[in-house]
Amino acid sequence: DAEITQSPRHKITETGRQVTLACHQTWNHNNMFWYRQDLGHGLRLIHYSYGVQDTNKGEVSDGYSVSRSNTEDLPLTLESAASSQTSVYFCASSRTRTGELFFGEGSRLTVL
């Protein structure tokens, strides 16, 4: 079955280190999204992509970057991790720009 997977599911890192969270989907969806979820804030959009080589900033993009070199993957990079980036990160994809989002299981990141 087609799916969307995130890795790692759990990661602990130190302040200042570079961290990359992977997101891989097998539906061949053009559209992919990264969200973070913190207590009391719901989900907030970090970056999104509507196709290969396309990337866009979301509501909380500072300190994060993404690249889209193929349809299946949208890795999220924290250039220099900060404690404020401790969160649960969700990746999602959709077939159309207005279509339903399919979410991954999440990656829990702790920055010490």
Add this chain to the structure above:
Amino acid sequence: DAKTTQPPSMDCAEGRAANLPCNHSTISGNEYVYWYRQIHSQGPQYIIHGLKNNETNEMASLIITEDRKSSTLILPHATLRDTAVYYCIAAQGGSEKLVFGKGMKLTVNP
């Protein structure tokens, strides 16, 4: 995009219909109403969406008032597995416009 208002929580008995309200009094004519839910620690799951007409799928029914200022998500026979946070979102355009607020916690009791 229109802001939505949901009660913070509600309870429902297992086997009964769960009627989840959402207010979106400032919704514009081309904004859709979307419902997602998030079961503990999992990624959100799409439920249903609609513009003007009532919609039904295998998961739920969506009833939108004629003036479109409010809607109700109906889970016809709630089960314990329906316990989750439910998000009502009003948006138009691309999926990047979906704003997941705090949602409403539905607890289905045995």
